[in-house]
Amino acid sequence: MADNIILIGFMGVGKGRIARTLAAETDWYTVDTDDLIESMVNMKIRKIFQEHGESAFRQMEQQTASWLELHVNCTVVSTGGGFFKVKNLNRLGRVVYLHSSVEAIFEAISNHAKAKKKIKKRPLLKDLDRARDLFNERLPQYRRVADYEVLVEDRGIADVVAEIADLVRR
Numbered sequence: 001m002a003d004n005i006i007l008i009g010f011m012g013v014g015k016g017r018i019a020r021t022l023a024a025e026t027d028w029y030t031v032d033t034d035d036l037i038e039s040m041v042n043m044k045i046r047k048i049f050q051e052h053g054e055s056a057f058r059q060m061e062q063q064t065a066s067w068l069e070l071h072v073n074c075t076v077v078s079t080g081g082g083f084f085k086v087k088n089l090n091r092l093g094r095v096v097y098l099h100s101s102v103e104a105i106f107e108a109i110s111n112h113a114k115a116k117k118k119i120k121k122r123p124l125l126k127d128l129d130r131a132r133d134l135f136n137e138r139l140p141q142y143r144r145v146a147d148y149e150v151l152v153e154d155r156g157i158a159d160v161v162a163e164i165a166d167l168v169r170r
């Protein structure tokens with residue numbers, strides 16, 4: 001099994017930022033699955049959804065997961081919010097679910113200086129009622145696949161990163 005730290009959780013919870021900070025502190029490398037997919041097909045996520053549909057995007061996530069399993073080690077991997085459904089998730093490394101309430105996530109996104117851009121690039125965030133339903137549907141699923149759960153709501157990033165580093169060091 002590959003020895004990576006895989007951060008999963010809902011859109012906007014801060015997976016990328018937490019991954020970059022954690023990597024800087026552990027001397028590990030970091031990659032983001034959405035970035036890998038965008039560079040593989042040279043297309044933004046929004047365009048992939050528009051032109052090829054969500055199921056094609058999910059296949060690209062699986063392709064990325066298969067590649068990660070074979071080729072990536074000692075890396076903090078931040079993932080898209082639906083990436084946790086790949087078949088080989090638990091073979092990629094230790095899976096950490098980052099939890100926040102959906103209302104806190106919506107609030108953080110809408111208060112962000114780049115709120116418009118953040119919403120625009122996430123097709124599944126356009127309709128907030130549907131996004132809330134998706135969150136509720138996924139919450140037990142995130143918890144089922146995760147090795148650890150870390151609360152991010154109302155906490156500073158240093159605190160969150162220290163907790164993850166502690167968990168995975170054991």
Ligand code: S3P
Pocket residue numbers: 009010011012034045079080081082083121122123124
């Ligand atoms: C998705 C989350 C997005 C991106 C895509 C689908 C999802 O990533 O992969 O828009 O299904 O939750 P972030 O979680 O980084 O926003």
